[in-house]
Amino acid sequence: MxxxxxxxxxxxxxxxxxxxxxxxxxxxxxxxxxxxxxxxxxFPAFVGDILADNLAGFAKYPDNYGTPSLLDAIGGFLGRRYGLDVPNDQILALNGTREGLYNAAMALCREEKNGQPVILTPNPFYQVYAVAARSVGAKPVYVPATVESGHLPDFHALSADMLDRTAIAYVCSPANPQGAVADVDYWRNLIALAEKHDFIIFADECYSEIYRDTPPPGALQTAREMGADPERVLIFHSLSKRSNLPGLRSGFCAGGPQSIARLRMLRAFAGAPLPEPLQAVAAAAWNDEAxxxxxxxxxxxxxxxxxxxxxxxxxxxxxxxxxxxxxxxxxxxxxxxxxxxxxxxxxxxxxxxxxxxxxxxxxxxxxxxxxxxxxxxxxxxxxxxxxxxxx
Structure with a gap:
């Protein structure tokens, strides 16, 4: 082969x-x-009871994009945590955020942008970013995230020609592995750069609920405050770290209506929705902060x-x-x-x-x-x- x-x-x-x-x-x-x-x-003590109460859901095909109760719970979390009002049709429940981080490139990367498109990834990085880039025929460009740059990628150091070819930039904040946090100024500057060169930011925020004192600011929150293009930022969150439920394989992405519509279209043909009993558990987890x-x-x-x-x-x-x-x-x-x-x-x-x-x-x-x-x-x-x- x-x-x-x-x-x-x-x-x-x-x-x-x-x-x-x-x-x-x-x-x-x-x-x-x-x-x-x-x-x-x-993990939360209520998981077993909610799963048992919803076992009948295994007897039917699950809701492809997320049950209304799960999407409501995710929207509630986004409101409490970031002050965002995100309608359900701008949220997609994921079978683990790895699925979303990969499929978002499939759904949203341009086939051409001043030649072969570029997908930017921090270096070090979560390997899904690079595999997604290669899968869609884009060129992955590894942007150092070192002590000199505060352990976050300095996209402004790239040439204008490179940025004009960029279709997507992955950012992980809080960062895996360094634990660095993108502050509001970092997000503002990156979003302004994306507006100037017309690329999409995929913000991997899976560690957002594990922090010392100050909650890390969100990319979508900052984009809304700036009045940026609604399609400029897509965020990804997970219950794996927030709720100690890596085996539940439950997360979500949220962003502009066109981006989520394209992701939902891909899900209809190539995705794997979460079984409804697990969606019920996920809804309870997003609704609970204790x-x-x-x-x-x-x-x-x-x-x-x-x-x-x-x-x-x-x-x-x-x-x-x-x-x-x-x-x-x-x-x-x-x-x-x-x-x-x-x-x-x-x-x-x-x-x-x-x-x-x-x-x-x-x-x-x-x-x-x-x-x-x-x-x-x-x-x-x-x-x-x-x-x-x-x-």
Whole structure:
């Protein structure tokens, strides 16, 4: 079988690559996995009861775009959180935001824009962004998100010719893996740039409800305040992190009426709607804030643990939001192997989340550490990292 050339330069899949790297024995009696960002806090107690009450929904095809109750609940969340009034026909329930981040490029990327279209992605990045770009025949351009740029991509540094070819720009805020937050000025400047060069912003806001003190501002909220083109911004949210429900596979996207209409059209032919009993659970989760506040308090304690252990480490930047640490090392792969062999702690080399660009890989000298374990296990793991790698 011959695969299309456009996929030839995609980064290798993260987890098989990590398994191969760490396929060596460890001398530790206990292992601690701090690689994958899979929340391990308790999900809301009402999930089981609501699921049981709605089992009959498995006997019929689910609503393709989201049940009215689910869309109402999502709209309520957007109103409480961002002061937005978003009608139901400008929201699409997703079978996990990965589906939406990929399919939005399918539905909305132009076939041509001053030649081959460009899709911009932060570097480091969520690999779906790059795969989506290649799938639609666009050129992925990896924009460094480094300490010099505040760990957010500086799209203004790109040439006017590049920006005039840009069809879509992916932005993750709070950022995975660095935990940086795009403030209102960042969003305003990016939206103004998108208006000038006529491209769409895909704002991946999946970590928006896990933060220290100040709620991260939203891209759609800022665009509405600016009076930008209603189609300029599409936002993506998830219950995976907000409600500790990664297995529910429930999220949503919201944006302009034309964008959502095109996404709904694609869903009618190629999408996978969420079963209605799960939509009922999702509606309850979006309607409830108490469990989100409690969840955030647990992460506050984890931030404090990390800050206490790494506060005097040169180059340590305490994450503003999210649940990852982005720790500087000499070489991420070497550090990950050393940690595993000597302590039994598994972390992810930063280069596995990045792409070589202009001869450099911005993640090569970092490791990503997921702070999802219970507090005692997290403290043991972070202490072992500190002692093993930093003395």
């Amino acid at each position: 011959v695969f299309p050339e456009r996929f030839s330069d995609l980064p290798a899949a993260t987890w098989p690559r990590l398994r191969a790297l760490l396929d060596v024995p460890t001398q530790a009696s206990e292992t601690i996995n701090m690689t994958i960002g899979e929340p391990r806090h308790a 469990h989100v506040v409690a969840n955030r308090a647990l992460y506050h304690r984890k931030y404090e643990i990390a800050d206490r252990i790494f506060a005097d480490l040169e180059g340590y930047h305490a994450p503003q939001a999210g649940f990852f640490l982005w720790l500087p090392v000499d070489d991420g792969e070497t550090a990950a192997v050393k940690l595993w062999q000597e302590t039994g702690v598994r972390v992810l080399p930063g280069a596995y989340l990045s792409q070589d660009a202009n001869g450099e890989n911005p993640g090569k000298t970092y490791i990503r550490v997921a702070m999802v374990a219970p507090e005692e296990e997290l403290q043991r793991g972070l202490t072992l990292i500190r002692r093993c790698l930093f003395g």
